[in-house]
Amino acid sequence: MTVTTELQPARRAVLRGRIGELALDVSLRQTVVVPTFNERDNIPTLLRRLAAALPADETEIVFVDDSTDDTPEVIRAEAANCPVPVTVHHRTDPVGGLGGAVVEGMRLARGAWIVVMDADLQHPPEIVPQLVAAGVRDGADLVVGSRKTGGGTDDGLENGYRRLVSGGSTVTTKVVFRNALLRVSDPMSGLFAVRASSLDVGELRPLGYKILLELIIRNRPGRIVEIPYAFQPRHAGESKSTLREGLRFLKHLSLLRFGAQRGRMIGFGLIGLSGLIPNQLALWLMVSVLGMHYAPAAVLANMLAVTWNFALIDSLLYRNHRHRRTLTSRFLRFFGLGNADLVVRVPLLALLVDGVGAGVLTANLITLVISFAIRFLILDRVIYLVRPRRVAI
Numbered sequence: 001m002t003v004t005t006e007l008q009p010a011r012r013a014v015l016r017g018r019i020g021e022l023a024l025d026v027s028l029r030q031t032v033v034v035p036t037f038n039e040r041d042n043i044p045t046l047l048r049r050l051a052a053a054l055p056a057d058e059t060e061i062v063f064v065d066d067s068t069d070d071t072p073e074v075i076r077a078e079a080a081n082c083p084v085p086v087t088v089h090h091r092t093d094p095v096g097g098l099g100g101a102v103v104e105g106m107r108l109a110r111g112a113w114i115v116v117m118d119a120d121l122q123h124p125p126e127i128v129p130q131l132v133a134a135g136v137r138d139g140a141d142l143v144v145g146s147r148k149t150g151g152g153t154d155d156g157l158e159n160g161y162r163r164l165v166s167g168g169s170t171v172t173t174k175v176v177f178r179n180a181l182l183r184v185s186d187p188m189s190g191l192f193a194v195r196a197s198s199l200d201v202g203e204l205r206p207l208g209y210k211i212l213l214e215l216i217i218r219n220r221p222g223r224i225v226e227i228p229y230a231f232q233p234r235h236a237g238e239s240k241s242t243l244r245e246g247l248r249f250l251k252h253l254s255l256l257r258f259g260a261q262r263g264r265m266i267g268f269g270l271i272g273l274s275g276l277i278p279n280q281l282a283l284w285l286m287v288s289v290l291g292m293h294y295a296p297a298a299v300l301a302n303m304l305a306v307t308w309n310f311a312l313i314d315s316l317l318y319r320n321h322r323h324r325r326t327l328t329s330r331f332l333r334f335f336g337l338g339n340a341d342l343v344v345r346v347p348l349l350a351l352l353v354d355g356v357g358a359g360v361l362t363a364n365l366i367t368l369v370i371s372f373a374i375r376f377l378i379l380d381r382v383i384y385l386v387r388p389r390r391v392a393i
Contacts, residue, residue, distance in 0.1 A: 029058035030113040030132050030193070033105030035098045036065045039119040040074040047075075047082045049125040056083040062108050063087065063119075064101040066094035099206025099214060106201050115193040116211065120234045123191040127229050131193035134227050141198035141221035144184055144212065145191030145229045152186070152228035173213060183224045187213050191229065198222065271312045272372055279305035279368065280361055287360055294353060294360045295346055301364075302345075306338030341371040 032050060036043075050061060061084055065072045072090045079086035089108060094100065102116050113132045117123040127145060135143040147154040148170070173187050181187050192212050203218045204211075215221070279301045286297035310331055325333070345367040352363035 028060055028111040030054070030060075030115055030128070031105075031109035031111035031196075032059065032061045032115045032117065032128060033102055033109060034061065034063050034117060034119050035101035035105065036063055036067055036071050036075075036119045037094075037098070038067045038069045038071060040067075040069055040071045042119050042121055043071065043074050044078050046119055046121060046125060047078050047084075047086070049121075050128065051082050051084050053126045053128055054084060056085075060085045060087065060109075060111060062105045063089065064105040064108075065090045066098075066101055096206045099211040102211045103201060103204050103206055106199065106204075109196065112196055113193050114196050114199065117191050122232045122234055124229060124232055127191070127227065128193075130227055131191075134225055135193055135195060138223065138225045140223040140225045141195045142216070142224045143193040144186060144189055144224065144226045146184075146186035146189060146226040147229065147231045148185035149226050149228045152230065154231045177213075177217060181216065184216065185226060187216065194221070268313065269372065271309055271316070272368075274312065275305040275309040276365065276368065278308050280364065283364055284361060294364075295350065298346060298349055298360075298364055299339075299342055302339060302342060303335075306335055309338065310334045345371060 032054070034046070047061070050059075061082075063072075063075050063086070065075070065088060067090070072088050075086065075088050079088070087108060089104065091101065091104065096103065105116075106114055113135060115128050115131055117125070117128070123145065131143045131145060134140065146152050170186065170188050173181065177187070188210060189212055190210075192215075194215065198219070198221055199215075200219050204214055205218070206214045216224075282301035282304050283294070283297050286292040286300065287294050290297075313334070314327075314330060348367050348370070349360075349363050352358040352366060353360055356363075358366070
């Protein structure tokens, strides 16, 4: 038994080039990477079943832990009786969420194959040797545990809502990445094995929990095969699938499909579109119900919409860039930018209403659309200081 929190340099060979800084130990057939977040009650059974399924002298298990409970202590205690070497790496800053934890585990892995699975036992540990064997037999770079191919099931999903979300996200992803996913029936799977020598960890920039999609799109593995499996009920604990994770998943899809800036522009547009609702509703109430003149009403409605947009943009779209400025600084700059265009919009609104005879709500909508592109460019390049990534030559 081995419990460690760092690599042992004497036992590894570092291969550079396509796999970057990935460390491989030629004596290890596989590394099992398990990201954990408050999974203490699942650890004993998980380690027991993995140890029963895998040869101890060819395997290591790497836990990358983002827990707020005593999960890492439980892992270390259980590892004392586990014949398979166990590494525990606790992250105080969980960058990238579950996907980021998986990438960190890949960096620590020393096996020729890296198997990724969840800790909640919905991925049966007994399938791990089948994944690796299939990859070796078929000369594959990636082996996906699939719930969607012959013999696979997703009966372990807790309810109809989870099945709807899972099915909907799978369909959406396959439509968005139709060509890249022709060989993959279950791109949302969290269970897969990847040949370490085919992996370019430096290219992976995960956001949330769908790391397989990230790997396929950015690394473009050669041969992909699938192994069916039955998705099991959760052994203990609570599901990590939340509305917040769902929003991060949609953002991730946008980044993968359109690139960083175009993805942000789409997100900015969608949030701006949602801001039309409070803007137009407030304008209608003030003009039609309270009898205010449309000009001051448009100013007040714009302030309300700008506050709405800031709350969504700051928490969702530019979450990873907020450290560059304080909340007060970001809000004041955003609020100033969002209302600066009133200098142009109000005269334009007056021209459309009084000069052209357009309705107040229609004219207001036209002026909002015109200001969209200018707002985004200033937001992207000034407030959040997003710069193109430099590639080292």
